[in-house]
Amino acid sequence: MAAGRLFCTEGYGSTSTYAIARAAGISQATMYHYFAGKHEILLALLLETVRPSVEYAEQLAASPEPPTDRLRKLVAYDARLLASGEENLGSLYLLPELGDERFAPFHAERQRLFETYRELVAACQGSSLEDAHPAASLVLGLVESLILRRRNEPHMLEDDIATRIADAALRIVQA
């Protein structure tokens, strides 16, 4: 969590292993007993952060509820996750360093999440998966815009922000 806080606020390349260790209350060398390097810490944080969403999404995809209800639930769930927690861990998704191939396992998980969004949007629109792609991107983008908003104005988030985002998402999909 010490690393998560620093990666989100200072950046990955700008955070030294010494700074992480100091924030965690251990020596810099001790860190290497648990992680082979800085990249393994970030990967662990990324997977921990995205997995609850993927699990919820795939469980929801198998539910018999109407697709609009399921999409609303998924959007609201992800928005609440991004808005909660002491740190704005969603901003780990914004790090340019994620292009490194070492973080491919995270991208695979996030791709699974997107696929579920796309299936739900297709079901809502009665369209093919291909045709649902643009709207699904807009919806996921709307959800993840909460990351930047939380960074830029952390004290101005409405209590009902997850509901607001879900409303907006459904209005986009019901074109």
Place this chain on the structure above:
Amino acid sequence: MAAGRLFCTEGYGSTSTYAIARAAGISQATMYHYFAGKHEILLALLLETVRPSVEYAEQLAASPEPPTDRLRKLVAYDARLLASGEENLGSLYLLPELGDERFAPFHAERQRLFETYRELVAACQGSSLEDAHPAASLVLGLVESLILRRRNEPHMLEDDIATRIADAALRIVQA
């Protein structure tokens, strides 16, 4: 531009002044003849990137057109800017290092942009500036979601993506 490319793809803290200079075809020391440090390069890139949007927005704010037309134009303009250019320079906005006070001039410019969005949304909704804040955040978030989308799937952007985003934005505002 060499620095812009590297900051966007590798990150700010992960990009060395040596790497920038090499990409620009000069020596690392020569860089210091033009910039006092790496931060000044990033600041120059940020201001160059955001200023066209601010200027267009403030010019549009003084136009006699109906507010919904103006909001649509502004959203489409910003989306086209973010989607264009060889590099995805909008992703400079996502760097965690922007929290450093040296980049305050950029945040001031972006705040001016947001204020114009808020005024237009308020005019569209016939509401106060305070009440327009949440919707304006959603709209700007929708526009800027293009940054992440361009990073994650650069070859899957629709030709009419700016129009799509403008449509979605108006649907959110016209609640």
Place this chain on the structure above:
DNA sequence: GTCTATAGATAGATAGAC
């Protein structure tokens, strides 16, 4: 205005005692 050379600090990672 551009370069080479280099200072001085800090980085990630390892060795080995306890």
Place this chain on the structure above:
DNA sequence: GTCTATCTATCTATAGAC
């Protein structure tokens, strides 16, 4: 499992020749 000590590499920035 945690530490101190340290290696080697790399970093930002400066000095000074041309």
